[in-house]
Amino acid sequence: MELTITNLCSLFATGLIAGLFGSMLGVGGGFIIVPLLTLVLKLPIQIAIGSSLVAIVANSCTAASAYLKSRLTNIRLGLLLETATVPGAVLGAVVICWIVSPILSVVFGIVLLYVSYSMVFHKPILSEDIPPRISMERTNASRRIFNNSDNYYYDLGEKQIITYKINSIPLGLGMSFIAGVLSSLLGIGGGIVKVPVMHSIMRVPIKVAIGTSSFMITLTTATGALIYYHNGYIYASIVAPLILGVVVGALAGANLAEKSQVVWLRRGFGTLLFITAISMFLRATDVI
């Protein structure tokens, strides 16, 4: 890719859009960065994925820092699940060398279709409306918190301390491994797998699931990005404007999210992702 002011501005704008919509809609920037880099800027998909992973590290570090500060992160659970996610991320980054671009585009398109369907029909990926199948233990009794010092958080909305128990850890570890593979293979954070698994299977409250997923994504994407770095898929002129755009966009998006109609934004964005998924399929078959 030639180093021109136009290209640098396009990359900065890509990062800005990813950071802005990513933080407004609660999706990782990968679903925006990879299609924009491959379809609009015509970069090879491996370089797009490597660049996306580095940008997601910047984005998720910013988000994870805020969740940690609000104590919406279960550090112990995150560290435990990362023992499975990290090998998955390494596997995904290593096997990409043997996967041809059209297959990657098709896999990415399929995942995009799932995300766009979830957004348009408001299926919860990162939303708060997954009903727990069993009731979570909610109590103000401090004794319970002290018995389990990490499995609680203070809910600002409900103005009470909520405690919870974690279930199905082996299944959670298995799914975390898959999330790691998908993350490095597609250049995404993997939150689309981690959050539903933690919430629906492991019974972790959604706010904590999002915070913990954000904490985990920093390490998962950094692991994958280090391997892409070593394999020569990371370019300074591509990654630098992308990171700067992502950080600025994420900061702006966090402020705009409170003022905007997120439901309609999700639907509009979901439709756009559907079109992008179709474009990825067309690119895989060399139609575009």
Place this chain on the structure above:
Amino acid sequence: MKVRSMVKSSNLHNWLSLSLKVGVFLAFVLITIGSTILCTTKNVGADLIVPLNELVGKITNFDAVIVISLGIVVLLFTPIIQIIIAVVKFAFDQDKLYLGICLVLLCVLAISLLFSLV
């Protein structure tokens, strides 16, 4: 004793939050400086990131790609530093279970990276 355990847990949240903020800020500053140099010098072509093993030797050269590479390395190692902070904290708190989990995670990370980077 139990209250102290809760307070210690909150301290870990604060330390990790701070380490992420500092890491991202440092990386952002380095990448901004590097990008400014890149734009002003129009260093066309030489835009591949400097490999990790060569970065230390070339660090004295104030070249755009080296400064950006350094920023990216700082960014990528920021999450790994979190685990090291957690190891120190769990060791200090004598939380043997999670000290073990963190050490396993560090070993998995080291083995995986060594295996894939060689």
